[in-house]
Amino acid sequence: MTAKAAPASATVPPAGPIPDVTPRGKRSMFLRRPFFTVALIVAVGYILAAIFAPWVAPYDPVAQSMDAMMQPPTGAHPLGTDSYGQDILSRVIFGARYALIIGFFSVLIGAAGGLVIGLAAGLSGGWLEWALMRLIDAILALPSLILAVAFIAILGQGVDKVVIAVGLSMIGPFSRTVQADVMQVRVQGFVEAAHLMSIPSWQVVWRHVLPNVIFPLAVQVTIRISEAILVSSSLSFLGIGVTPPTPDWGLMIAEGRDFVSFAPWMSAMPGFALALLLIALSIVGDGIREEFDPKGRRGS
Amino acid sequence: MLVQALKKLGQTLVVLVLVSIATFGLLKLAPGDPVQIMLGAEYSQDSYESMTRELGLDQPFLVQYADWALNFVQGDWGTSYIARTDIFTYGFKEALPVTLTLAFFSLSFAILIGVPLGVLSAVKKDTVFDAGAAVFALTGTAFPSFLLGILLIWFFGVKLQLFPVMGYVSPWEDLRLGIYHMILPGLTLSTYFIAMITRLTRATLIEVLDEPYIAAARARGEPNWRVIWVHGVRNIAMPLVTILGLQLGTLIQGTVLTETVFNLPGIGQMLTSAVLGRDYQVVQAGVMMTAFLFIGVNLLVDLSYPILDPRLRDRK
Amino acid sequence: MTLTQTETLLSVSDLTIHRGAAEILDRVSLSLAPGETLALVGESGAGKSTIAMALMQLLDGAKVEGRADLKDAGDLLSLSSHQMVKLRGNRLSMIFQDAGAALNPAYTVGRQLTTTLRRTLGLNRAEAHRRAVDLFSQVGINDAEARLSAFPHQLSGGMQQRVMVAIALAGNPDLLLADEPTSALDVTIQAQIIRLILSLTRERGASCIFVLHDLALASQSCDRIVVLYAGQVVESGPVAEVLNNHRHPYTRQLKSCVVEIGRADLVAPEGTVPPHDRMPKGCRFSTRCPRALSRCSDEMPPSEPADPGRSDPLDHVFACWNPE
Numbered sequence: 001m002t003a004k005a006a007p008a009s010a011t012v013p014p015a016g017p018i019p020d021v022t023p024r025g026k027r028s029m030f031l032r033r034p035f036f037t038v039a040l041i042v043a044v045g046y047i048l049a050a051i052f053a054p055w056v057a058p059y060d061p062v063a064q065s066m067d068a069m070m071q072p073p074t075g076a077h078p079l080g081t082d083s084y085g086q087d088i089l090s091r092v093i094f095g096a097r098y099a100l101i102i103g104f105f106s107v108l109i110g111a112a113g114g115l116v117i118g119l120a121a122g123l124s125g126g127w128l129e130w131a132l133m134r135l136i137d138a139i140l141a142l143p144s145l146i147l148a149v150a151f152i153a154i155l156g157q158g159v160d161k162v163v164i165a166v167g168l169s170m171i172g173p174f175s176r177t178v179q180a181d182v183m184q185v186r187v188q189g190f191v192e193a194a195h196l197m198s199i200p201s202w203q204v205v206w207r208h209v210l211p212n213v214i215f216p217l218a219v220q221v222t223i224r225i226s227e228a229i230l231v232s233s234s235l236s237f238l239g240i241g242v243t244p245p246t247p248d249w250g251l252m253i254a255e256g257r258d259f260v261s262f263a264p265w266m267s268a269m270p271g272f273a274l275a276l277l278l279i280a281l282s283i284v285g286d287g288i289r290e291e292f293d294p295k296g297r298r299g300s
Numbered sequence: 301m302l303v304q305a306l307k308k309l310g311q312t313l314v315v316l317v318l319v320s321i322a323t324f325g326l327l328k329l330a331p332g333d334p335v336q337i338m339l340g341a342e343y344s345q346d347s348y349e350s351m352t353r354e355l356g357l358d359q360p361f362l363v364q365y366a367d368w369a370l371n372f373v374q375g376d377w378g379t380s381y382i383a384r385t386d387i388f389t390y391g392f393k394e395a396l397p398v399t400l401t402l403a404f405f406s407l408s409f410a411i412l413i414g415v416p417l418g419v420l421s422a423v424k425k426d427t428v429f430d431a432g433a434a435v436f437a438l439t440g441t442a443f444p445s446f447l448l449g450i451l452l453i454w455f456f457g458v459k460l461q462l463f464p465v466m467g468y469v470s471p472w473e474d475l476r477l478g479i480y481h482m483i484l485p486g487l488t489l490s491t492y493f494i495a496m497i498t499r500l501t502r503a504t505l506i507e508v509l510d511e512p513y514i515a516a517a518r519a520r521g522e523p524n525w526r527v528i529w530v531h532g533v534r535n536i537a538m539p540l541v542t543i544l545g546l547q548l549g550t551l552i553q554g555t556v557l558t559e560t561v562f563n564l565p566g567i568g569q570m571l572t573s574a575v576l577g578r579d580y581q582v583v584q585a586g587v588m589m590t591a592f593l594f595i596g597v598n599l600l601v602d603l604s605y606p607i608l609d610p611r612l613r614d615r616k
Numbered sequence: 617m618t619l620t621q622t623e624t625l626l627s628v629s630d631l632t633i634h635r636g637a638a639e640i641l642d643r644v645s646l647s648l649a650p651g652e653t654l655a656l657v658g659e660s661g662a663g664k665s666t667i668a669m670a671l672m673q674l675l676d677g678a679k680v681e682g683r684a685d686l687k688d689a690g691d692l693l694s695l696s697s698h699q700m701v702k703l704r705g706n707r708l709s710m711i712f713q714d715a716g717a718a719l720n721p722a723y724t725v726g727r728q729l730t731t732t733l734r735r736t737l738g739l740n741r742a743e744a745h746r747r748a749v750d751l752f753s754q755v756g757i758n759d760a761e762a763r764l765s766a767f768p769h770q771l772s773g774g775m776q777q778r779v780m781v782a783i784a785l786a787g788n789p790d791l792l793l794a795d796e797p798t799s800a801l802d803v804t805i806q807a808q809i810i811r812l813i814l815s816l817t818r819e820r821g822a823s824c825i826f827v828l829h830d831l832a833l834a835s836q837s838c839d840r841i842v843v844l845y846a847g848q849v850v851e852s853g854p855v856a857e858v859l860n861n862h863r864h865p866y867t868r869q870l871k872s873c874v875v876e877i878g879r880a881d882l883v884a885p886e887g888t889v890p891p892h893d894r895m896p897k898g899c900r901f902s903t904r905c906p907r908a909l910s911r912c913s914d915e916m917p918p919s920e921p922a923d924p925g926r927s928d929p930l931d932h933v934f935a936c937w938n939p940e
Contacts, residue, residue, distance in 0.1 A: 134311065138318035141591045143549030145556060146571070150323070153575045153583045154330045230444055234553070237446050238560055238572045250446075257450055257561070261458045271447040282442035515674055516718035520732050520783060521705030524697070534722045610767040611721055 036287035042280040050097040057090035061247040070263045080265040082255060084245070088265065091247040092273045098248050099277065102163050103229040109167025110228070111221050114174020115213070121175065122182025123209070136179065139172035144231050147172075152240050162241050166232050170224065177220055178213055185212045219292050226281035233274055249274045305603060312599050319591045320372070323584055324365050330580045372588070378581040391570060391585045398468055399555050399566035401478075405486035406558075407544075407551070410493035415540075417494070418501020419528060425506065433498055440495025445554050449488040449561035456484060466563035485562040489554045493547070500543055504536040511535075538608045545601035548594055624687065625650045625823050626671075626791060631682035631693075633666060633675070633847075638892035640666050640678070641847040642900075645919070648840075650687075650790065653814065653824045655834035655855070657870070658844035661889060664827040667844075668793040672710055673700045686791070705736045708791040709784040711813070714800050715776035719768035725779045726764030729786060736787030751782040756812060774805040778812070785816055792817055792824045799829075810837050831870050835859055843867050846889050846900040853922065853932025861932070863922045863939040865907050899935070907938045 030037045049056055058078075065085030073080045079088040121132035139147075144166070151165035186209075235241030236250030244251060249270040256266025343351075352358050359367075371377070377387035421433040457465035463484045471478025508514065509532055517531045518524075556568030563569075567586055574582035606612045626648040633641040641663045648654050656664045669675045671684055671692055684692040689703060712718040720728060729751065730744040739747060745764075752760035755778040768776060777797060784792055794813060798806035810826075814837055817824045828834050834841055835855055842852040843866065851864040862868055887904035896902050896913035905912065917937045921929035 134314050134318060137311075137315045138322060140549075141315060141319050141594050142587065143553045143590070143594070145553040146587060146590050149556075149571055149575055150326060150583060150587050153578075153580065154326060156331070226442070231553075233444065234446065234557055237557065240572055240575045253447060253450065260450060260454050264454055267447075267450050271444075271450065275443050275447055278444060279439055279442040283438070512712060512714060512717040513720045516710075516712055516780075517720065518674060519672055519704055519710040519712075521701055521703070521709075521735065521787070522731075523701050531720050535720070537722075609722070611769045613767075 033287050035283055039280040039283035039287070042276065043284055046096050046277050046280070047100060049093050050100045053094050053097045057087075057093040059087035059090040061090045061094040062086060062245045064245075070259065070266070072263070073265060079269045080263070082252070082266050083259065083263075086245070088252075088269050091252060092249070092270050094247040095249040095252065095270060095273065096277070098159065098242070098246065099229050099233065099274070102159065102166065102232045103225045105163045106167035106170060106228045106232065107221050107225050109164065110170025110174050110224070111217060113168070113171035114176075114178050115217065117171065117175040118178025119182060119209070119213070122179040122186060133179075136172060136175050140176065142169075142172075144169040144172075144227070145234055148231055148235055149238075149240065152235065157240060157243050159242050159246060162232050162235055166228055166235070169231065170228060173224070174217070174220065178217060181213045181216050182209055185209050215292075219288055222288050223285035226278050226285060229274075229281070230278060308599065308602055312595055316592070316595060319595075320369060320588060321365060323587045323591070324368055325361070327580045327584045328361075328364075330578075330583075377585045387582055387585045391567070391582070391589060395565060395567045395570045396589060397470070397472075398564055399559065399568065401471060401482070402485055402489060402555050402558065402564060402566060403551055405482045406489035406493065406554070409486050409490035410497055413490070414494040414497030415501050415533070418498040419505060419533060421498060421502040422505040422509065423528060430502075433502070437495040437499045440491050441499075443491070445488055445492060446557040446561050448491055449485070449558055452484050452488055453561070468562075468564045468566075485558050485564060488561065489551075489558045492550065492554065493544075496543070496547065497540070500540060501536060504539050505532055508532050508535045538605065541601060541604060541608060545598055548597055552590055552594060623649050624685075625652075626684065626686050626825075628667075628671075628684045629682055631667065631670065631680070631684060633663075633670060633681070634679040635677065639847060639895065641670075642916075643682070644844070644847070644849050646842050646849065646852060648791070648823050648825065650823055651818070651821050652840060653817070653826060653838040655838035655841045656825060656827045656844060657829065657831055657834050657841060659829065659889065661846075662844040663847040664829075664844055665795050668710060668795050668825065668827055671793065672704060672708065673697070674710075705732055705787045705789070707789055708793065709787065709789045710793040710795065711777075711780050711784050711797045713796040715780040715797075716768055716771075716773060716800075718780060719776060721768055724765050724767055725771070725776075726766075729764070729779070729783050732783050732786045747786075748782075751786060752779075754816065755779070755782045755785075756808075757782075773801050774809065777801060777805075777809050781809070781813055781816065785820065785822075788820060788822075790822055792822055793827070794824060795827045796829070797826075798833075806833070843870065846895065848900050848916075849919070849935065850899075850901060851922075851932075851934040857922070857932045861922060863934040864936050865905050865938075865940060866901050867934075868940060899937070907940070909938050912937050 030040075063086065065081070068077065068081050068085040068087075070083055071077055071081045077087050077089065079092060081087055082091070117132065117136065121129060121136060124132065142150075147169035148162075148165045151168050152161060155161040155165060232241060233248070233250030233253075236248045237254045239254060242248045242251055244255075252270035253267045253274070256263065256268075256270075259266055357364070375388050375392075377391065379386050417433055421430045424430050453465045456462045464481050465484070467481060469477045469481045471482065505528075509528075514527060514531055517527050522531070555566060556571065558564070559566040559568035560572060567589060570582060571586040574580070574586065624647050626646075628644060628646050631641055631644040632639065644663070644667060646654065646656075656667060658664050666675065666678075670678075670680055673692065673695070680693055682693065686692050686703075686707065689695070689707060692700075692703075692708075695703070719725060726745075726748055729748045730741070733739055733744040733747050733751075734741070737744075737747070748764055749760045752763060757763050757775060757778050763771070763775075768779075771779065780797075792813070797813065798809050801809060810833065813824065813826075824838075826834065826838055838855055840853065841855045841858050843850050843858070843864065845866050851858055851862060851867045858867065859871060862871065890896070890900070890903050898915045899905075899908075899912045899917055902908045902912035915937075917935045919933045919935045922932040922934055923929065926932075
């Protein structure tokens, strides 16, 4: 949308020539930014929990139990049980697995799609460029959640469908940033800017454009994982994401909502797990962005 | 300036058309055969074919689209087979105002709370207050809104029994009751924006206060409060509006979630129940409304720039 | 320093300013009578603007010592901010170098002027408007009525500076500080603006401190001159006296540059100002002074009369161990 193109400071500031790829001494970064380090440790903790979930979780996350329904946190069930008697702690741990997997793969899809469209839009010229830019505007006219909702309507529910839907909905923002980076390189004069479809030879693209684009893209990927997790949890919360009894935090929060007055732990536990991960990822994302992308680009 | 505005309008129209084509096409991909749905369990091949012709489904895509688009523009949005009403009434007349009211309240809260908070942070830079506000800003932007909504319900609604936990009363009909019902949802949705506006106001104001005209205003004898609020804050209006415009998508996303948490009959609820119930025409309408809203507001934001920054007025 | 107490408008004594480890001003003293114009001359970084900003209490993050007594107001450096706010615009005001940047881009120039008028003179809206039109014509802005509703960016540099002058004089201050008011302007307009400031202040009987780096300009427009080097006053007195009977080597260098090249702008003497952490304890010019003695860098010479036999010996003073 033109609103994003005009005020340069917010979304599409010109990135400079090939960004300084060498992080300034990894060691010092961790010492320099204590919050970042703590947040990183927390995030890594989640990742480990996700990987080793079957060994760490005390119970089978989908094992129901009639006699253990809606129990408050006790020794046997440190985080309590839900309305089906399932152990919340185990579900929260497995929830990390689902959240991170969904987040990671959907961002990958978004980045891949964004890379293709962004490259095409940035490298072409004339009417094709204009058309592609309008296309990106159109995609961006809808917030990620709404787009994801629309895709779910077509695809149906389930973990894999959620990954695709969220992934597709993130193509828009990624293509914007990729296009901006490509334009930046392009202005540096190696491309013959002819009027129509001046796509340069693949060698030039490979050698000059891609390196300038891939790195900022990687930075964006790390920043947007938390956004992907938020959108997918939101979908599940709304009831149109993953299907029960999948241990997904959003789903768990929704299930617990009706029981908030007498069993608040049902929503609170997965809720705080989600909030903590999102905050940690947000701090990590901020830190990475400040360190490696000094132009202070803020995604829309 | 007029030429520029017209160009923008043109671009906007193109984008709108693209969105409508995409929406129409996308939902055509949806599973489920509308003819089958209409005809029910048993039907003959003949009645299937005649129904298909009747619904115009044998026409080429573009013709179907043109037909649909024409209808859409005239306000004929089809019928929701779940809600059993015509979608235009359901969506535009009933659901949209709810969503807009929620958005309006949240944005107002956000500005009324966020700007002063940001100003104070900037003025009390590097004090405990500033650090506290910064922490709040950080958590506020990352915290999922639907979780916050539930927490607020639990705390204010259940524990303290202060506010109603669900339902919507239109403030346009009953102001007091309406606002009463809006407080928790409005607060939920606005938190992210309060945090964001605080951060932004603080950063921008610090930059603005370094400008020569601020020192010059002081030199003229302007009292401190005027220097900050009349000279300083006036000049953060534009970056603020810009960022708010960019965050519009987040606002809309947030309304969807907040409506679900608090059971408000807005576009969000309309969309989710339509997706669950496979009421694709409603999904179409919902997506279109959202897009129009988004694009329309962005256009307004663009057009407001010259008003906010006099330096942009005479150019072009 | 020179005239009797009752005739002094401003008396600055031993003004010393530190910013962090650097000593920006070292025991600067000067004084001004009502209606006098004083030129504060020196190279960039000599601390001239700092003096002006300090007098207005507009310096941030600096440690300020010394006194600056304004007649009937007290020590400007130790007044509370509330008291300062009352003085600014009323008793003392300031003109900045870049007038365009010193005007708020979001409001019309008229609005910025009338606000000041209403606050300092207590006028109502209509009166303030009339006064503003009047002021604009006084500063040489034709078509004053229309110009009032212009925004700063719509005016030329010269116009903007005239607006600044109007705003600065709106409250009829006793003292006007002009910080390099013409450095950002075309040469052709510089003289106009200086003349304007001078005539308007003379009309009102106000005093003016001009911060300049242009010695020739200073000599043409001011009554007195204070020569500043690296935060220290090296020589001060009536303009003609100082330029013709200068005693300090730096003053000679300044003057000779101007005369030699025949241009109006300043060409720096040989060498550079030492960095703040390598300042000599005594006279700071000693590192570049052709007449420097060994004691110059260790001991700061005291301020002494240039011509002890005169009727008013303290009128023209300098600080040098080895004067000319």
